[in-house]
Amino acid sequence: MEIKIHDLYKTLLSHFGKQGWWPAEDKFEVIVGAILTQNTAWKNVEKAIDRLKKEKVLSLDGILNIEREVLKELIKPSGFYNQKADRLKSFVEYIDKNYKGNLNLFLHRDTNKVREELLSLNGIGLETADSILLYAGDHAIFVVDAYTRRLCKRLPLLKGMDCDDYESIRKKIERELKRKIKDEKELVKIYKEFHALIVKLAKTYCKKKPVCKKCPLMKKCSFGGV
């Protein structure tokens, strides 16, 4: 029996409650977090962000003007700091050059155009681009991550889908939720919350070795029972 995506969202919401993502004070912090979280745990990103805040460089101008070597040192806790420093620098230089340093000018345009530009930047892949679009730009686009792919493989919710294919999962989830939710702002709210709830599920129960007994999806899950 296939699980309806909206029902899945409701079940997770009633079990875990609102997650209130993304944990950041402003749009720029969301973007920095989205780049720093690549291939590392969030607690390491928090350490790096705290260091940037302490040095008062967590702003577009701050990252633009800071010496690359100093930036690398500050973001060291997030790992892959050479690459990530380059990615942060490329991003702020792009916004500075093409949008006069105005993040809102860049973000608040047609979703596909912003997405295309994000994907053309150094080290920004689909998950990072869509995290920026959804959580920093309030665009109605769903973020797929490794946890979503894992869930896709375990639940009969994305039947017939290729669970390794980012775009097919994203489009299927968006299609189903759009059928149910007509208001764009509401959709954005749900996409934000739903992604956070999937992360919560994966960290609490649907781990690599799943702990299914307490999982709210146990009865609907073909993989469950451990």
Ligand code: SF4
């Ligand atoms: S029942 Fe188990 S495998 Fe299924 S979603 Fe829950 S934790 Fe994951």
